Amino acid sequence: MTAISPATIRAQFPGVGDWHYLDSAATAQKPQAxxxxxxxxxxxxxxxxxxxxxxxxxxxxxxxxxxxxxxxxxxxxxxxxxxxxxxxxxxxxxxxxxxxxxxxxxxxxxxxxxxxxxxxxxxxxxxxxxxxxxxxxxxxxxxxxxxxxxxxxxxxxxxxxxxxxxxxxxxxxxxxxxxxxxxxxxxxxxxxxxxxxxxxxxxxxxxxxxxxxxxxxxxxxxxxxxxxxxxxxxxxxxxxxxxxxxxxxxxxxxxxxxxxxxxxxxxxxxxxxxxxxxxxxxxxxxxxxxIGRDAIHAHEAELVAATREGLAKHNDVTIYGPADSAGIVSFNVRDIHAHDVATILDDAGVAVRAGHHCCQPLMDHWGVPATVRASFAAHSDMADVEALLEGLNKVKRIFG
Structure with missing residues (x-):
């Protein structure tokens, strides 16, 4: 299995550029091909x-x-x-x-x-x-x-x-x-x-x-x-x-x-x-x-692991889903609505999904109105993860 070169792949996506697009589970950006x-x-x-x-x-x-x-x-x-x-x-x-x-x-x-x-x-x-x-x-x-x-x-x-x-x-x-x-x-x-x-x-x-x-x-x-x-x-x-x-x-x-x-x-x-x-x-x-689906999955698994590790350092963040999730990390910050988190992240150039994700019975089960969801793609890289985590720090500074 050949390792992914995120920079090479990212260059094939004219809609991404320097944008930290972490909403591929909703809809994926399109490669030039x-x-x-x-x-x-x-x-x-x-x-x-x-x-x-x-x-x-x-x-x-x-x-x-x-x-x-x-x-x-x-x-x-x-x-x-x-x-x-x-x-x-x-x-x-x-x-x-x-x-x-x-x-x-x-x-x-x-x-x-x-x-x-x-x-x-x-x-x-x-x-x-x-x-x-x-x-x-x-x-x-x-x-x-x-x-x-x-x-x-x-x-x-x-x-x-x-x-x-x-x-x-x-x-x-x-x-x-x-x-x-x-x-x-x-x-x-x-x-x-x-x-x-x-x-x-x-x-x-x-x-x-x-x-x-x-x-x-x-x-x-x-x-x-x-x-x-x-x-x-x-x-x-x-x-x-x-x-x-x-x-x-x-x-x-x-x-x-x-x-x-x-x-x-x-x-x-x-x-x-x-x-x-x-x-x-x-x-x-x-x-x-x-690219190879094995390579894409392995690449996204690395990004998921890094994201979960960074989020776990915050004792007021709840992470949903298993550690071996396929390309998706959902979370909430205590006492801050998911929509507010996503709005501030957007100001920081990070696009995530916030809402019930067309899964209202799941939200009801967890007792929350919504979650923040970061979802990765072949073009995602560690800079996206770092931007997400830095954006989360900004969210917490704004909300005290």
Missing amino acids: VIDAVARGYGETYATVHRGVYDRSAAMTRAYEAARERVAAFIGGQPNEIVFTRGATEAINLVAATWGREHIGKGDAIIVSRLDHHSNIVPWQMLAGEVGAEIRVASITDEGRVDLDSVRDLIDDRVKLVALPQVSNVTGAVLDARAVADMAHDVGAKLLLDACQAAPRLPIDVAALGCDFYAISGHKMYGPTGIGALWARADILDAMPPYQGGGSMIDRVSFEEGTTFAPAPTRFEAGTPHIVGAVGLHAACDWIDG
Whole structure:
């Protein structure tokens, strides 16, 4: 594994410069390679896909489908198992609206956790309310991991789906997905993983993970906004009904004979897709693997350790999450609201997230309205950590 050169990588991000950007868990800055791919996609190579018979349309169709192949390779799947979506949120909603309505009914149960993002809670609440299913909530450990013993206690033959984050967007805790997959499959349930925070930094093999559904979001992994993907096992995807109706997703439309649908994954991509988004996501996958996900994870682990060590020197700072978190550190300063901390840090040139991070049940569990979250990326360096810690000293001076 080659060590990362932060200065070399940082130079590839025109949006970063000397700014201490520590909000990559919300959205990642874009390397020039992705920006260039998007510019070309909207410029000299732009055309529609799957429709035109002229050369440029055919070339763009090949580029769009090449992006599907690249995303499949990125996570260890096959191209016919990849559905392009607007992001992980739409991917999860797609599963709820199609597979969920087909397979989850009155008296069935869905397991989520108190660690989950709202995007992996609300769709299941909506489905459960519609069909009369039960939501079971797995507890978390003191260090901010999904409690596997709690999951084990909640699983029985009424459970049809377990939906959990592979990496928490608040604590950075990494899930033992294989263990959960085995638990779920033992009772005939399926496992969905929210992989928004895992995809930019962890090597991924969906077969080894044992999951059935896998949701990623392009803008978290240095790609464009408005593009993401759902991976599902081919046999599951083939049996799922369409999500939306429109162009592209059909085989034939007839008033007399009714409409027949295209095979998966095309039947889930109604209308003109986010063509250039897919091209940009392809470039993002190439860029990440050019650095190496093992190298990115190791680099971010060093920054997490340094940040936690610096924060631990303050006896009025509470740090959330495990020591081996993947690229994320959340904390609070006693008697100072997270928003005030973030505002003063911004004045010091440090961008962090402050709020509930779309994880209100987790905040309720901790009894706090919000936390400060610093999240790292391949371009982050020790100067970012030092600026954060110096900014924290400024926060404490201002508030006495």
